[in-house]
């Protein structure tokens with residue numbers, strides 16, 4: 001029986017995925033992480049996209 005992986009959506013934050021992971025981007029680029037738990041950016045503000053760099057915590061200036 002195949003063990004199911006847990007993927008956890010964080011409110012206003014990343015998507016937490018049990019690692020290690022291999023992420024295939026639309027461009028064909030492949031990003032790999034060997035971490036036990038990998039945070040994938042869901043806000044698209046990360047400078048290390050598709051990995052979360054905590055940029056989602058920054059407030060966006062109004063006006």
Ligand code: FES
Nearest residue numbers: 041042052055056
């Ligand atoms: S979710 Fe963390 S930088 Fe985008």
